[in-house]
Amino acid sequence: MPAPTPERPDAPRLADFLCFAIYSANLAYGRAYKPILDELGLTYTQYIAIIALSEEDNQSVGGLGEKLFLESNTLTPILKKLEALGYIRRQRDPADERQVRVSLTPEGRNLREKALPMNLAAAAGLGEDFPVVQKAVVRLRSNLLKAARGQGAKAVETAEAE
Amino acid sequence: MPAPTPERPDAPRLADFLCFAIYSANLAYGRAYKPILDELGLTYTQYIAIIALSEEDNQSVGGLGEKLFLESNTLTPILKKLEALGYIRRQRDPADERQVRVSLTPEGRNLREKALPMNLAAAAGLGEDFPVVQKAVVRLRSNLLKAARGQGAKAVETAEAE
DNA sequence: TGTTTTTAGATCGGACACGATCTAATCGGA
DNA sequence: TCCGATTAGATCGTGTCCGATCTAAAAACA
Structure with a gap:
């Protein structure tokens, strides 16, 4: 071990x-x-x-x-x-x-x-947070695609910290 | 169109x-x-x-x-x-x-x-929601894996609605 | 001890996901 | 009208992901 x-x-x-x-x-x-x-x-x-x-x-x-x-x-x-x-x-x-x-x-x-x-x-466990999470992930996707389409690395570097 | x-x-x-x-x-x-x-x-x-x-x-x-x-x-x-x-x-x-x-x-x-x-x-845009979303997605993953390991279809069918 | 069972990786085939490239059809400007 | 540029799909090669299977090593047990 x-x-x-x-x-x-x-x-x-x-x-x-x-x-x-x-x-x-x-x-x-x-x-x-x-x-x-x-x-x-x-x-x-x-x-x-x-x-x-x-x-x-x-x-x-x-x-x-x-x-x-x-x-x-x-x-x-x-x-x-x-x-x-x-x-x-x-x-x-x-x-x-x-x-x-x-x-x-x-x-x-x-x-x-x-x-x-x-x-x-299988969303069990998220409960009432479900719609919040769903929307947040969609927003995240949108931001990521914007960064990727924009110019990629440059945009990502200037993005906010995780 | x-x-x-x-x-x-x-x-x-x-x-x-x-x-x-x-x-x-x-x-x-x-x-x-x-x-x-x-x-x-x-x-x-x-x-x-x-x-x-x-x-x-x-x-x-x-x-x-x-x-x-x-x-x-x-x-x-x-x-x-x-x-x-x-x-x-x-x-x-x-x-x-x-x-x-x-x-x-x-x-x-x-x-x-x-x-x-x-x-x-590239998490820009989530702002203060970031940790909430991160944790929710991790919880979601955990639930999904439990369902998958458990027996798959059966567990999923009895899960809560999206 | 010897045999059976289990375990850890590796291998193989099928199905994405994607960059690069190709073809055919359409568009646009001179 | 004609020809270069653009557009829509299709094709190909690489790299995951996964189920199924294989091999070798270790564990279990009579």
């Missing part, structure tokens, strides 16, 4: 990093959702793509990507997979052949119904 | 899902950190591994994995990469040949010093 040997007692601890809390909470979400998603035969990313499509049908790949914060290099293979599974349809927009319109099939809509209970999930 | 056509106006919106907020905030963190990590020549996972090792040296792969919420299948390739980069040393524990002990090299320690400013970063 190795003795705890803090190399830098003055340095901030990983456990206090917000980035690490988010990172590891995301891993935890994946593990908590896995059993239910396995029953549906979906991955998490496929799942949120279905949700987003159920909110607005016939979106372009780019439009969907804006909602999911993903780009075509990530989305295209996922959408092809969902199409192969029969849950969505992909077709070039006749008005602009560059765009691909994506829409749910009846099977896809059906799947979204089955997945409805999933939106409630 | 496609008209917004909510398929299920009564269904919860993706934008309100806590899981999605966490998921997308994690993506955003990755993008915000990328420029700095690129300068260091590290990926995010490599970075947190270095941080964890700087807090306690000579850990086993399993022990490190507990802190990072990762297992050997993920950790081993990352540690091998860090070893190849010269930042860590991996060696079998003579007292228990099954275990691999990981420790920072001087170069690795040096790198951690250079990465020190990174712990402050």
